[in-house]
Amino acid sequence: MSLPRLDFPTLFYNAAKWPLPGKVLLGCGLAGLVLLIGEAAYLSSSRERLHGFEVREQTLQQQLAEKAELTSSLEARTDQFRAMEDKVTGLLRQLPGQSEVPALLEDIARLAIANGVWVEGITVLDEEPRQLYIEQPMQIGVTGGYHDLAAFVGALGGLPRVVTVQDVALGHDGALLRLNMLAKTYRRTTQSAKAREAFDPAQPLVYTPSFVRDPFQAPGLQVTRVPGRPALAPDLARPRGLLEGMNIDQFKMVGTLSLGAQAFALLRAGSRVHRLTIGDYLGPDHGQVTAIQEGSIHLVERFPDEQGGWLERPRTLVLNVNS
Template identity: 40%
Template sequence: MDLSEIRDLDYSNIGSASTGVKVLLLGLLALVILIGGYFYIVKDKRETLAERERTESELKQEFSTKQEKAANLEAYKAQLAEMEEMLEVMLRQLPSRTEMPELLVDISQTALGAGIDNELFEPRAEIKRDFYAEQPINVRMVGTYHEFGNFVSSVASLSRVVILTMRDISLQPVEGTGRLRLEGVVTTYRYLDDTEGGAVTAGGGQ
Protein backbone atom coordinates (compact mmCIF):
# COMPACT_ATOMS: atom_id res chain seq x y z
CA MET A 1 0.00 0.00 0.00
CA ASP A 2 1.28 3.46 -0.86
CA LEU A 3 -0.10 6.99 -0.50
CA SER A 4 -1.33 7.05 -4.09
CA GLU A 5 -3.82 4.29 -3.26
CA ILE A 6 -5.33 6.40 -0.49
CA ARG A 7 -5.29 9.56 -2.61
CA ASP A 8 -6.95 7.82 -5.58
CA LEU A 9 -9.39 5.82 -3.45
CA ASP A 10 -12.96 5.73 -4.75
CA TYR A 11 -14.96 6.25 -1.53
CA SER A 12 -18.16 5.24 -3.32
CA ASN A 13 -16.62 1.81 -3.97
CA ILE A 14 -14.43 1.11 -0.95
CA GLY A 15 -14.91 -2.62 -1.45
CA SER A 16 -12.56 -2.50 -4.44
CA ALA A 17 -9.72 -1.06 -2.31
CA SER A 18 -6.70 -3.16 -1.44
CA THR A 19 -6.49 -5.05 1.84
CA GLY A 20 -3.93 -2.60 3.25
CA VAL A 21 -6.20 0.38 2.60
CA LYS A 22 -9.16 -1.44 4.15
CA VAL A 23 -7.12 -2.24 7.27
CA LEU A 24 -6.05 1.40 7.55
CA LEU A 25 -9.62 2.65 7.19
CA LEU A 26 -10.87 0.17 9.77
CA GLY A 27 -8.14 1.31 12.16
CA LEU A 28 -9.11 4.95 11.69
CA LEU A 29 -12.78 4.07 12.22
CA ALA A 30 -11.93 2.21 15.43
CA LEU A 31 -9.91 5.21 16.64
CA VAL A 32 -12.84 7.56 15.96
CA ILE A 33 -15.17 5.22 17.85
CA LEU A 34 -12.78 5.06 20.82
CA ILE A 35 -12.39 8.84 20.96
CA GLY A 36 -16.16 9.31 20.68
CA GLY A 37 -16.73 6.73 23.38
CA TYR A 38 -14.34 8.56 25.70
CA PHE A 39 -16.05 11.92 25.27
CA TYR A 40 -19.61 10.60 25.42
CA ILE A 41 -19.23 7.85 28.02
CA VAL A 42 -15.92 7.71 29.87
CA LYS A 43 -15.45 11.46 30.35
CA ASP A 44 -19.02 11.84 31.64
CA LYS A 45 -18.45 8.98 34.09
CA ARG A 46 -15.20 10.54 35.29
CA GLU A 47 -16.93 13.87 35.92
CA THR A 48 -19.71 12.08 37.82
CA LEU A 49 -17.10 10.24 39.88
CA ALA A 50 -15.25 13.49 40.64
CA GLU A 51 -18.51 15.15 41.73
CA ARG A 52 -19.32 12.24 44.03
CA GLU A 53 -15.83 12.37 45.50
CA ARG A 54 -16.31 16.08 46.24
CA THR A 55 -19.69 15.34 47.84
CA GLU A 56 -18.14 12.59 49.94
CA SER A 57 -15.39 14.95 51.09
CA GLU A 58 -17.96 17.62 52.05
CA LEU A 59 -20.06 15.08 53.96
CA LYS A 60 -16.99 13.85 55.83
CA GLN A 61 -16.13 17.45 56.78
CA GLU A 62 -19.71 18.12 57.91
CA PHE A 63 -19.74 14.92 59.96
CA SER A 64 -16.41 15.83 61.55
CA THR A 65 -17.72 19.31 62.48
CA LYS A 66 -20.93 17.92 63.99
CA GLN A 67 -19.00 15.25 65.86
CA GLU A 68 -16.72 17.94 67.33
CA LYS A 69 -19.73 20.04 68.38
CA ALA A 70 -21.37 17.02 69.99
CA ALA A 71 -18.17 16.28 71.90
CA ASN A 72 -18.10 19.88 73.21
CA LEU A 73 -21.84 20.08 73.96
CA GLU A 74 -21.48 19.38 77.67
CA ALA A 75 -18.73 21.99 77.95
CA TYR A 76 -20.98 24.52 76.19
CA LYS A 77 -23.84 23.71 78.56
CA ALA A 78 -21.59 24.15 81.59
CA GLN A 79 -20.31 27.47 80.24
CA LEU A 80 -23.87 28.67 79.58
CA ALA A 81 -24.94 27.72 83.10
CA GLU A 82 -21.96 29.62 84.53
CA MET A 83 -22.81 32.72 82.47
CA GLU A 84 -26.44 32.57 83.62
CA GLU A 85 -25.30 32.34 87.24
CA MET A 86 -23.04 35.37 86.80
CA LEU A 87 -25.89 37.31 85.19
CA GLU A 88 -28.19 36.38 88.06
CA VAL A 89 -25.63 37.66 90.58
CA MET A 90 -25.25 40.93 88.66
CA LEU A 91 -29.01 41.40 88.44
CA ARG A 92 -29.39 40.81 92.18
CA GLN A 93 -27.14 43.81 92.75
CA LEU A 94 -29.80 46.03 91.19
CA PRO A 95 -32.56 47.44 93.40
CA SER A 96 -35.54 45.21 94.16
CA ARG A 97 -39.20 46.09 93.74
CA THR A 98 -39.52 47.13 97.39
CA GLU A 99 -36.34 49.21 97.23
CA MET A 100 -37.25 51.17 94.11
CA PRO A 101 -39.50 53.85 95.74
CA GLU A 102 -36.79 54.66 98.28
CA LEU A 103 -34.16 54.69 95.54
CA LEU A 104 -36.13 57.26 93.52
CA VAL A 105 -36.23 59.49 96.60
CA ASP A 106 -32.48 58.98 97.09
CA ILE A 107 -31.77 60.00 93.48
CA SER A 108 -33.89 63.13 93.81
CA GLN A 109 -32.29 64.05 97.14
CA THR A 110 -28.82 63.38 95.72
CA ALA A 111 -29.50 65.91 92.96
CA LEU A 112 -30.56 68.50 95.54
CA GLY A 113 -27.51 67.71 97.65
CA ALA A 114 -25.27 68.38 94.63
CA GLY A 115 -26.79 71.86 94.30
CA ILE A 116 -29.11 71.02 91.42
CA ASP A 117 -32.62 72.47 91.24
CA ASN A 118 -35.20 69.78 90.44
CA GLU A 119 -37.82 71.61 88.41
CA LEU A 120 -39.34 68.25 87.43
CA PHE A 121 -38.73 64.73 88.75
CA GLU A 122 -41.66 62.57 87.64
CA PRO A 123 -41.42 58.73 87.55
CA ARG A 124 -43.39 57.20 84.68
CA ALA A 125 -45.00 53.78 84.33
CA GLU A 126 -42.56 50.92 84.80
CA ILE A 127 -41.63 48.80 81.76
CA LYS A 128 -41.00 45.09 82.44
CA ARG A 129 -38.51 43.19 80.31
CA ASP A 130 -37.52 39.51 80.42
CA PHE A 131 -35.72 39.59 83.76
CA TYR A 132 -35.50 43.26 84.72
CA ALA A 133 -37.71 46.34 84.76
CA GLU A 134 -37.07 49.84 83.45
CA GLN A 135 -38.16 52.87 85.44
CA PRO A 136 -38.30 55.96 83.18
CA ILE A 137 -38.27 59.35 84.90
CA ASN A 138 -39.16 62.67 83.32
CA VAL A 139 -36.62 65.18 84.58
CA ARG A 140 -35.90 68.87 84.26
CA MET A 141 -32.88 69.94 86.28
CA VAL A 142 -30.89 73.15 86.50
CA GLY A 143 -27.25 73.20 87.57
CA THR A 144 -23.66 73.79 86.54
CA TYR A 145 -21.36 71.27 84.85
CA HIS A 146 -19.64 70.81 88.20
CA GLU A 147 -22.94 70.17 90.01
CA PHE A 148 -24.07 67.64 87.41
CA GLY A 149 -20.70 65.89 87.74
CA ASN A 150 -21.11 65.72 91.53
CA PHE A 151 -24.63 64.35 91.09
CA VAL A 152 -23.47 61.48 88.84
CA SER A 153 -20.59 60.69 91.19
CA SER A 154 -22.89 60.66 94.24
CA VAL A 155 -25.44 58.39 92.54
CA ALA A 156 -22.63 55.92 91.80
CA SER A 157 -21.81 55.91 95.52
CA LEU A 158 -25.30 54.88 96.67
CA SER A 159 -25.55 51.60 98.59
CA ARG A 160 -27.34 49.84 95.72
CA VAL A 161 -25.99 49.53 92.18
CA VAL A 162 -27.75 52.28 90.24
CA ILE A 163 -27.65 52.38 86.45
CA LEU A 164 -28.88 55.57 84.81
CA THR A 165 -29.36 55.95 81.08
CA MET A 166 -30.52 59.11 79.36
CA ARG A 167 -32.79 59.37 76.33
CA ASP A 168 -34.03 62.41 74.41
CA ILE A 169 -31.95 64.63 76.67
CA SER A 170 -31.37 68.31 75.93
CA LEU A 171 -28.86 70.53 77.71
CA GLN A 172 -29.38 74.25 77.25
CA PRO A 173 -27.81 77.27 78.98
CA VAL A 174 -30.09 79.26 81.28
CA GLU A 175 -29.73 82.85 80.14
CA GLY A 176 -28.01 85.19 82.56
CA THR A 177 -27.25 82.53 85.21
CA GLY A 178 -24.21 80.61 83.99
CA ARG A 179 -26.15 77.41 84.66
CA LEU A 180 -27.58 74.68 82.41
CA ARG A 181 -31.03 73.17 82.12
CA LEU A 182 -31.06 69.40 81.53
CA GLU A 183 -34.39 68.04 80.32
CA GLY A 184 -35.51 64.65 79.05
CA VAL A 185 -36.00 61.06 80.21
CA VAL A 186 -33.65 59.32 82.63
CA THR A 187 -34.10 55.57 83.08
CA THR A 188 -33.00 53.44 86.01
CA TYR A 189 -33.41 49.68 86.45
CA ARG A 190 -34.38 47.03 88.98
CA TYR A 191 -34.42 43.26 88.88
CA LEU A 192 -37.60 41.20 88.76
CA ASP A 193 -37.91 38.79 91.66
CA ASP A 194 -39.01 35.18 91.25
CA THR A 195 -42.66 36.02 91.91
CA GLU A 196 -42.55 38.33 88.89
CA GLY A 197 -41.03 35.67 86.63
CA GLY A 198 -37.59 37.21 86.73
CA ALA A 199 -35.45 34.07 87.04
CA VAL A 200 -32.73 33.84 84.38
CA THR A 201 -32.96 30.62 82.38
CA ALA A 202 -31.26 29.13 79.33
CA GLY A 203 -31.52 31.44 76.37
CA GLY A 204 -31.73 34.54 78.55
CA GLY A 205 -35.53 34.46 78.93
CA GLN A 206 -37.87 33.61 81.73
Protein backbone atom coordinates in the same frame (compact mmCIF):
# COMPACT_ATOMS: atom_id res chain seq x y z
CA MET B 1 -8.70 0.16 -14.28
CA SER B 2 -10.92 -0.85 -11.36
CA LEU B 3 -9.82 -2.07 -7.94
CA PRO B 4 -10.79 -5.59 -6.91
CA ARG B 5 -13.65 -5.82 -4.47
CA LEU B 6 -12.76 -6.84 -0.93
CA ASP B 7 -14.72 -9.92 0.05
CA PHE B 8 -14.91 -9.79 3.88
CA PRO B 9 -16.73 -13.14 4.38
CA THR B 10 -14.09 -14.93 2.37
CA LEU B 11 -11.38 -12.95 4.14
CA PHE B 12 -12.57 -13.94 7.60
CA TYR B 13 -13.27 -17.48 6.51
CA ASN B 14 -9.68 -17.84 5.48
CA ALA B 15 -8.39 -16.05 8.61
CA ALA B 16 -7.48 -19.39 10.10
CA LYS B 17 -5.00 -19.87 7.31
CA TRP B 18 -3.43 -16.40 7.89
CA PRO B 19 0.10 -16.16 9.09
CA LEU B 20 0.67 -15.34 12.76
CA PRO B 21 1.33 -11.59 12.31
CA GLY B 22 -1.93 -11.22 10.46
CA LYS B 23 -3.83 -13.00 13.19
CA VAL B 24 -2.28 -10.78 15.84
CA LEU B 25 -3.15 -7.67 13.88
CA LEU B 26 -6.71 -8.84 13.44
CA GLY B 27 -7.03 -9.64 17.15
CA CYS B 28 -5.78 -6.16 18.12
CA GLY B 29 -8.23 -4.57 15.73
CA LEU B 30 -11.14 -6.53 17.16
CA ALA B 31 -10.07 -5.74 20.74
CA GLY B 32 -9.85 -2.03 19.96
CA LEU B 33 -13.30 -2.14 18.40
CA VAL B 34 -14.71 -3.81 21.50
CA LEU B 35 -13.07 -1.18 23.75
CA LEU B 36 -14.52 1.66 21.70
CA ILE B 37 -17.98 0.18 21.85
CA GLY B 38 -17.69 -0.48 25.63
CA GLU B 39 -16.38 3.02 26.24
CA ALA B 40 -19.27 4.58 24.39
CA ALA B 41 -21.92 2.31 25.90
CA TYR B 42 -20.83 1.87 29.53
CA LEU B 43 -17.61 3.52 30.68
CA SER B 44 -18.40 7.17 29.82
CA SER B 45 -21.44 7.35 32.12
CA SER B 46 -19.55 5.53 34.87
CA ARG B 47 -16.66 7.96 34.57
CA GLU B 48 -19.03 10.92 34.94
CA ARG B 49 -20.52 9.37 38.06
CA LEU B 50 -17.02 8.81 39.43
CA HIS B 51 -16.13 12.46 38.87
CA GLY B 52 -19.29 13.48 40.71
CA PHE B 53 -18.37 11.23 43.64
CA GLU B 54 -14.89 12.75 43.77
CA VAL B 55 -16.30 16.30 43.92
CA ARG B 56 -18.72 15.27 46.64
CA GLU B 57 -15.88 13.61 48.54
CA GLN B 58 -13.88 16.84 48.52
CA THR B 59 -16.90 18.78 49.78
CA LEU B 60 -17.51 16.29 52.59
CA GLN B 61 -13.84 16.39 53.58
CA GLN B 62 -13.99 20.19 53.80
CA GLN B 63 -17.15 20.04 55.93
CA LEU B 64 -15.54 17.40 58.13
CA ALA B 65 -12.52 19.64 58.70
CA GLU B 66 -14.76 22.58 59.64
CA LYS B 67 -16.82 20.48 62.04
CA ALA B 68 -13.66 19.03 63.58
CA GLU B 69 -12.34 22.54 64.22
CA LEU B 70 -15.70 23.56 65.72
CA THR B 71 -15.73 20.46 67.91
CA SER B 72 -12.23 21.20 69.19
CA SER B 73 -13.40 24.64 70.43
CA LEU B 74 -16.78 23.42 71.69
CA GLU B 75 -15.61 23.11 75.29
CA ALA B 76 -14.23 26.64 75.31
CA ARG B 77 -17.42 27.95 73.70
CA THR B 78 -19.49 26.11 76.30
CA ASP B 79 -17.50 27.66 79.16
CA GLN B 80 -17.88 31.09 77.54
CA PHE B 81 -21.63 30.63 77.18
CA ARG B 82 -21.97 29.52 80.81
CA ALA B 83 -19.96 32.53 81.98
CA MET B 84 -22.20 34.87 79.97
CA GLU B 85 -25.31 33.13 81.30
CA ASP B 86 -24.07 33.49 84.90
CA LYS B 87 -23.30 37.16 84.28
CA VAL B 88 -26.79 37.83 82.90
CA THR B 89 -28.33 35.97 85.83
CA GLY B 90 -26.26 38.01 88.25
CA LEU B 91 -27.28 41.26 86.58
CA LEU B 92 -30.94 40.29 86.76
CA ARG B 93 -30.55 39.46 90.45
CA GLN B 94 -29.24 42.96 91.03
CA LEU B 95 -32.59 44.33 89.91
CA PRO B 96 -35.18 44.65 92.66
CA GLY B 97 -38.39 42.71 92.48
CA GLN B 98 -40.43 45.85 93.17
CA SER B 99 -40.23 49.35 91.81
CA GLU B 100 -38.90 50.86 95.10
CA VAL B 101 -39.66 54.34 93.77
CA PRO B 102 -40.11 55.98 97.21
CA ALA B 103 -36.68 54.80 98.35
CA LEU B 104 -35.13 56.01 95.10
CA LEU B 105 -36.72 59.44 95.50
CA GLU B 106 -35.25 59.65 98.99
CA ASP B 107 -31.81 58.76 97.62
CA ILE B 108 -32.11 61.44 94.92
CA ALA B 109 -33.07 64.07 97.50
CA ARG B 110 -30.17 63.01 99.74
CA LEU B 111 -27.68 63.23 96.87
CA ALA B 112 -29.02 66.64 95.90
CA ILE B 113 -28.45 67.95 99.43
CA ALA B 114 -24.98 66.38 99.59
CA ASN B 115 -23.93 68.03 96.34
CA GLY B 116 -25.55 71.43 96.87
CA VAL B 117 -28.17 71.32 94.11
CA TRP B 118 -31.92 72.07 94.18
CA VAL B 119 -34.41 69.53 92.91
CA GLU B 120 -36.98 71.55 91.00
CA GLY B 121 -39.22 68.58 90.27
CA ILE B 122 -39.39 64.83 89.67
CA THR B 123 -42.08 63.35 87.44
CA VAL B 124 -42.50 59.57 87.67
CA LEU B 125 -43.54 58.31 84.22
CA ASP B 126 -45.35 55.11 83.28
CA GLU B 127 -43.42 51.85 83.45
CA GLU B 128 -42.15 50.37 80.18
CA PRO B 129 -42.10 46.52 80.12
CA ARG B 130 -39.17 44.84 78.37
CA GLN B 131 -38.37 41.19 77.72
CA LEU B 132 -36.32 40.55 80.87
CA TYR B 133 -37.00 43.63 82.97
CA ILE B 134 -39.27 46.64 83.44
CA GLU B 135 -38.06 50.21 83.04
CA GLN B 136 -39.23 52.92 85.41
CA PRO B 137 -38.44 56.32 83.82
CA MET B 138 -38.42 59.58 85.76
CA GLN B 139 -38.03 63.11 84.47
CA ILE B 140 -35.79 65.08 86.84
CA GLY B 141 -35.07 68.81 86.90
CA VAL B 142 -32.32 70.20 89.15
CA THR B 143 -30.63 73.59 89.51
CA GLY B 144 -27.13 74.38 90.73
CA GLY B 145 -23.55 75.15 89.82
CA TYR B 146 -21.73 73.31 87.04
CA HIS B 147 -19.49 71.22 89.31
CA ASP B 148 -22.35 70.52 91.73
CA LEU B 149 -24.56 69.23 88.92
CA ALA B 150 -21.74 67.04 87.54
CA ALA B 151 -21.08 65.56 90.99
CA PHE B 152 -24.81 64.93 91.46
CA VAL B 153 -25.12 63.03 88.16
CA GLY B 154 -22.00 61.03 88.96
CA ALA B 155 -23.41 60.12 92.38
CA LEU B 156 -26.56 58.73 90.75
CA GLY B 157 -24.41 56.10 89.05
CA GLY B 158 -23.02 55.02 92.42
CA LEU B 159 -26.39 54.10 93.94
CA PRO B 160 -26.91 50.44 94.96
CA ARG B 161 -29.74 50.10 92.43
CA VAL B 162 -29.15 50.41 88.71
CA VAL B 163 -29.88 53.96 87.51
CA THR B 164 -29.09 55.27 84.04
CA VAL B 165 -29.26 58.86 82.85
CA GLN B 166 -30.42 59.83 79.34
CA ASP B 167 -31.60 62.87 77.35
CA VAL B 168 -29.55 65.37 79.36
CA ALA B 169 -30.32 69.05 78.64
CA LEU B 170 -28.30 71.81 80.30
CA GLY B 171 -29.20 75.49 80.21
CA HIS B 172 -28.91 78.75 82.12
CA ASP B 173 -31.35 79.61 84.90
CA GLY B 174 -30.25 83.08 85.93
CA ALA B 175 -26.84 82.87 87.58
CA LEU B 176 -27.17 79.09 87.92
CA LEU B 177 -27.55 76.19 85.53
CA ARG B 178 -30.65 74.05 85.10
CA LEU B 179 -30.28 70.37 84.27
CA ASN B 180 -33.18 68.36 82.87
CA MET B 181 -32.63 64.63 82.36
CA LEU B 182 -34.44 61.34 82.01
CA ALA B 183 -33.35 58.85 84.68
CA LYS B 184 -34.34 55.19 84.49
CA THR B 185 -34.32 52.51 87.14
CA TYR B 186 -35.16 48.86 86.53
CA ARG B 187 -36.79 45.86 88.17
CA ARG B 188 -37.33 42.22 87.33
CA THR B 189 -40.39 41.12 85.41
CA THR B 190 -41.26 38.26 87.77
CA GLN B 191 -41.25 38.07 91.54
CA SER B 192 -38.51 35.74 92.74
CA ALA B 193 -38.71 33.94 96.03
CA LYS B 194 -34.93 33.73 96.13
CA ALA B 195 -33.32 36.67 97.84
CA ARG B 196 -30.94 38.81 95.89
CA GLU B 197 -27.39 37.58 96.23
CA ALA B 198 -24.55 39.88 97.14
CA PHE B 199 -22.71 41.27 94.17
CA ASP B 200 -19.76 43.51 93.49
CA PRO B 201 -21.10 46.56 91.65
CA ALA B 202 -19.05 48.14 88.92
CA GLN B 203 -16.77 50.92 90.02
CA PRO B 204 -18.85 54.11 89.63
CA LEU B 205 -17.49 57.21 88.03
CA VAL B 206 -16.63 59.66 90.79
CA TYR B 207 -16.63 63.23 89.57
CA THR B 208 -13.80 65.25 91.10
CA PRO B 209 -13.95 68.94 90.17
CA SER B 210 -10.34 69.56 91.19
CA PHE B 211 -8.38 71.04 88.30
CA VAL B 212 -11.52 70.98 86.13
CA ARG B 213 -12.67 74.31 84.70
CA ASP B 214 -16.29 75.38 84.66
CA PRO B 215 -16.97 75.99 80.93
CA PHE B 216 -19.81 78.39 81.80
CA GLN B 217 -17.58 80.85 83.66
CA ALA B 218 -14.59 82.94 82.65
CA PRO B 219 -11.19 81.70 83.91
CA GLY B 220 -10.92 84.63 86.36
CA LEU B 221 -14.23 83.70 88.01
CA GLN B 222 -13.55 80.04 88.65
CA VAL B 223 -14.48 78.52 91.98
CA THR B 224 -11.92 76.12 93.42
CA ARG B 225 -13.49 72.84 94.60
CA VAL B 226 -11.89 69.81 96.23
CA PRO B 227 -13.41 66.51 97.42
CA GLY B 228 -14.82 66.43 100.95
CA ARG B 229 -13.09 64.97 103.99
CA PRO B 230 -14.69 63.61 107.21
CA ALA B 231 -15.88 66.31 109.59
CA LEU B 232 -18.06 66.87 112.64
CA ALA B 233 -21.72 67.62 112.14
CA PRO B 234 -22.62 71.33 112.09
CA ASP B 235 -24.95 72.92 114.59
CA LEU B 236 -28.28 72.15 112.95
CA ALA B 237 -30.17 74.12 115.61
CA ARG B 238 -28.35 77.33 114.66
CA PRO B 239 -30.62 79.93 113.01
CA ARG B 240 -29.80 80.14 109.34
CA GLY B 241 -28.91 83.52 107.87
CA LEU B 242 -30.35 85.16 104.77
CA LEU B 243 -27.26 84.43 102.69
CA GLU B 244 -27.47 80.70 103.51
CA GLY B 245 -30.63 80.39 101.47
CA MET B 246 -28.82 81.25 98.25
CA ASN B 247 -26.50 79.11 96.17
CA ILE B 248 -22.92 80.18 96.63
CA ASP B 249 -22.46 80.37 92.84
CA GLN B 250 -24.82 83.34 92.82
CA PHE B 251 -22.25 85.45 94.67
CA LYS B 252 -19.39 87.35 93.07
CA MET B 253 -16.56 88.80 95.09
CA VAL B 254 -16.27 92.48 94.16
CA GLY B 255 -13.72 93.69 96.72
CA THR B 256 -12.57 93.88 100.33
CA LEU B 257 -12.96 96.42 103.13
CA SER B 258 -10.86 96.97 106.25
CA LEU B 259 -12.02 98.61 109.46
CA GLY B 260 -9.07 98.63 111.77
CA ALA B 261 -7.84 95.06 112.25
CA GLN B 262 -11.07 93.55 110.93
CA ALA B 263 -11.35 92.63 107.24
CA PHE B 264 -14.59 92.34 105.31
CA ALA B 265 -15.33 90.71 101.95
CA LEU B 266 -17.80 92.37 99.62
CA LEU B 267 -19.97 89.91 97.74
CA ARG B 268 -22.56 90.86 95.16
CA ALA B 269 -25.69 88.82 94.44
CA GLY B 270 -27.87 90.40 91.80
CA SER B 271 -28.07 94.14 92.48
CA ARG B 272 -27.17 93.93 96.17
CA VAL B 273 -23.72 93.91 97.80
CA HIS B 274 -23.28 91.99 101.06
CA ARG B 275 -20.50 92.36 103.61
CA LEU B 276 -19.04 89.30 105.32
CA THR B 277 -16.31 88.81 107.86
CA ILE B 278 -14.47 85.77 109.21
CA GLY B 279 -16.91 83.43 110.93
CA ASP B 280 -19.97 84.42 108.87
CA TYR B 281 -21.95 81.79 106.97
CA LEU B 282 -22.63 81.66 103.25
CA GLY B 283 -24.51 79.20 101.03
CA PRO B 284 -26.75 76.21 101.81
CA ASP B 285 -23.91 73.86 102.87
CA HIS B 286 -23.06 75.57 106.17
CA GLY B 287 -20.20 77.41 104.46
CA GLN B 288 -18.24 79.44 107.04
CA VAL B 289 -15.73 82.13 106.09
CA THR B 290 -12.26 81.19 107.35
CA ALA B 291 -9.99 83.75 105.64
CA ILE B 292 -10.31 86.96 103.64
CA GLN B 293 -7.59 88.13 101.26
CA GLU B 294 -7.42 90.93 98.75
CA GLY B 295 -8.14 88.68 95.79
CA SER B 296 -10.12 85.81 97.34
CA ILE B 297 -12.32 84.63 100.17
CA HIS B 298 -11.96 81.17 101.70
CA LEU B 299 -14.77 79.09 103.20
CA VAL B 300 -15.28 75.61 104.62
CA GLU B 301 -18.53 73.86 103.69
CA ARG B 302 -20.08 70.90 105.50
CA PHE B 303 -22.49 68.50 103.83
CA PRO B 304 -23.84 64.99 104.56
CA ASP B 305 -22.25 61.98 102.91
CA GLU B 306 -24.00 58.84 101.65
CA GLN B 307 -23.45 56.89 104.90
CA GLY B 308 -25.11 59.33 107.30
CA GLY B 309 -21.94 61.17 108.29
CA TRP B 310 -20.66 64.61 107.39
CA LEU B 311 -17.91 65.83 105.12
CA GLU B 312 -16.21 69.19 104.76
CA ARG B 313 -14.50 70.82 101.83
CA PRO B 314 -12.74 74.13 101.40
CA ARG B 315 -14.07 76.49 98.79
CA THR B 316 -12.57 79.65 97.35
CA LEU B 317 -14.25 82.59 95.68
CA VAL B 318 -11.89 84.72 93.63
CA LEU B 319 -12.17 88.42 92.95
CA ASN B 320 -14.29 89.32 89.94
CA VAL B 321 -11.85 91.40 87.92
CA ASN B 322 -14.67 92.79 85.76
CA SER B 323 -16.52 94.36 88.68
